[in-house]
Amino acid sequence: MPENKLPLTFYLRDDVTQIARELLGKRLVTLKDGVLTAGIIVETEAYGGITDRASHAFNGLHSARTRVLYSQGGIAYVYFIYGMHYMLNVVTGKEGVPDAVLIRAIEPQTGVEAMLERRNMKKLQPALTNGPAKLTRALGIDLEWNGYPFTGNKLWIEDFKREVRESEIVSGPRIGVDYAGVDARRPWRFWIKENPFVSKTRS
DNA sequence: AACATGATAAACT
């Protein structure tokens, strides 16, 4: 177990955009079937609870799907979309506040062979993990991981000796949320400037 | 009916 694993207190803070920024440069790790896979987080998006039209919990919606969003921070919110993809979010804030950060891209670091196999690819290239559904597939994350804690021994985020200067962090509108009206234009997507593993925007 | 996407193919430059 790594000593630099982020503590629960990291996730319990109430500024979700700040947490989304701080997650850049951190190392996301999964341990599944004895196989360790990990990568550096290079792109995130903040989802601001009940007042954010792009959030699944907008207007205080409670449902079977959004239940884990209202939990105390420090657990995973995994959901299924477009009939075939899984998305990983980090739930933040105190219990009752459905804030979350979507992990949109990572830079592969450990267990590249296993990731390539899960993705059915032969060679390391940005397409391995440069999108939210690509990285969940590469890390072996599916619906079973919904609600799983980031403080356990199967899924965690750890500090990594990668200094991310403020000047390296770029922000802009979130992807795929055009339906969200005014909230669609909020600059709540954060990424590391010029990193080749950041997702490609569709025009 | 819509969806916090990815893979592929075809037509560009």
Added chain:
DNA sequence: GTTTATCATGTTC
């Protein structure tokens, strides 16, 4: 190499 179009596939409200 890049942009544009199309489809896959099933849960959610």
